[in-house]
Amino acid sequence: MSARTAEALITLDGIADHQRRRTSRIASVLGNHLGTSALDYAVVHHLLEGAEHAARARDADLLSWYRKTVTRDLAHMAAGSHLLLSPCPENLLHSEISETAYYLVGPDTAPAPPEAQSLVRAALASAAEHGFGTLLTQHAPVICLLNRRQLDETLHSWALTRLPGTVFTDYTAHPEVLARDLIHEAAHNWLNDALAAHDVALPTDVTLFSPWRETPRPVYGFLHACWAFSLTVLYTRQARRGVTDAVALFLDTHLRQQAAQFSVAAKYLEQALSYVPAAEIRERVGRAVGGVVDPA
Template identity: 75%
Template sequence: MSALSPEALVALGGVADHQRQRTSRIASVLGNRLGSSALDYAVAHHLLEGAEHAARARDADLLAWYRRTTVRDLTHLSAGPHIVLSPRPADLLRSEISETAYYLVGPDTSPAPPEALGLVRAAFASATEHGFGVLLTHHAPVVCLLNRRRLDETLHSWALTRLPGTVFTDYTAHPEVLARDLIHEAAHNWLNDALTAHDVSLPADVTFFSPWRGTRRPVYGFLHACWAFSLTVLYLRRTRHSVTGPVVPFLDAHLRQQEDQFASGAKALTEALSYVSAKVVRDRVSRAVNEVVQPE
C-alpha cells in the first residue's frame, strides 16, 4: 500500500457536505444566517450550546445574542481564517456535555493577546508547510489556548464531540509543539466527522488494548488513538530536521515513545478496522498507521 500525502489522507468525500448540512440545520434552529465554511461549522456549535445555556438560565438577552450572532460578528477574535481564544481558567465551564472543562464564545469574549496570536500563526504556518494546513483549516478553525507550560511540564489538550472544529490545548513557547497538538486534536475532529458522514456505528462492547492509555478501550477510542497519534508522528518526522534548540530532544523523545506504542498497538488495527463499515474511512486510518510503522 503506497503512502498518501497528509492532504490526501484527510481529503475525504462527504465530510464537507456533512459540515454544511449540520451548519444549515443549526442556523435554522437559531434563526440566523450562518455561512457554509468550516469556521461557520465550528462557531455554529458554540452558538447552539450557548443558546441552550442561556435558555436554561432564562437569560433573554444572552439567548438573543447567541441567536443573532454569526462569524461576521466575531472578526475581532480572528487570526486569518481562524478564531483564537485565550480564556481565563475561571471562564471555563463544566456541564453535562463534557467531563472536561470547555469554553463557549460569548458577548464578553476578548481577543487573544498578540503573543498568543503570533504563536498560533507560527504553528499553523509550520503545519501548512508540512502538509497539514487543510486539516487544521477544516477541523481546528477555533483554537482555545489554555495554560502556558514549560517543555518539562505535562501538556493537556482535548476536543469535544459537541464542539467539533474547536481545539482546547495547553501550549509552550514553541510553535512546533503547538502544531503537533493542534494536529492531534484536529485529527480527532476529522475522524468524528468522517464516521458521522459515512454513517459508521461502532460497537461499545468490543475492546482493544491501547498502549497510549495502558488499558483496554472500545473500538472508537482505540481507532481515535491510532489515527490521531499517527498524524502527529507524520508531522514531527517532517518538521524534526528544521527545528533547533531545546525543543529538539523533546520532539525526539516523543517520536521514540510513539514508535514503541505503535509497535504494539498497530497489531490489533486490522481487527479494529473490521468494525468500520465505510471502506474509505478504513483505508485512510490504515494508510496513516502503515506509514508510521513501515515508512518508505
C-alpha cells in the same frame, strides 16, 4: 511522507457536505443566517450550546446574542482563517456536556493577546508546510489556548464531540509543539466528522488493548488514538528537522514514545478496522498507521 501525500491522506469526500448540512440545520433552529464554511460549522455549535445555557438560565439578552450572532461578528478574534480564544481558567465551564472543562464564545470574549496570535500563526504555517494546513482549517478553525507551559511540563489538550472544530490546548513558546497538538486534536474532530459523514456506527461491546491508556478500549477509542497519534508522528518527523536543540530533543522523545506504542497497537489495527464499513476511512487510518510503523 510529503506534504502532498499528507494532504491527500486527510482529504475525504462527504465531510464538507456533512458540515454544511449540520450547520444549516442548527442555524435554522437558532433562526440564524450563518454561512457554510468549516469555521461557521465550529461557531454554530458554540452558538447552540450558548443558547441552551442562556435558555436554562432564563437570560433573555444572552439568548438573543447567541441567536443573532454570525461568524463575521467575531472577526476581532480572528487569526487568519481561525478564531483564537484565550480565556482565563476561571472562565472555563463545567457541565453535563463534557467531563472536561470547556469554553464557549460569548459577548464578553476578548481577542487573544498579540503574542498568542503570532504563535498560532507560526504553528499554522508549520502545519501547512508539512501538509496539515487543510486539516487545521477544516477541523480546528476555533483554537482555545489555555495554560502556557515549559517543555518539561505536561501539556494537556482535548476536543469535544459537542463542539466539533474547536481545539482546547496548553501551549509552549514553540510553534512546532503547538502545531503537533493542534494536529492531534484536529485529527479527533476529523474522524468524528468522517464517521458521521459515512454513517458509521462502531460496536460498543468490543474492546482492544490501547497502549496509550494501558487498558482495553472500545473500537471507537482505539481507532481515535491510532489516527490522532499517527498524524502527530507524521508531522513531527518532518517538523523536527528545522527546530532548535531543545525542541528537537522534545520532539525526538515524542517519536520514541510513539514508536513503542505503535509497535503494540499495530497488532490490533486490522481487527479494529474490520468494524469500519466505509472503505475510504479504513484505507486512510490504515495508511496513516502504516506510515508510522513502516515509513519506507
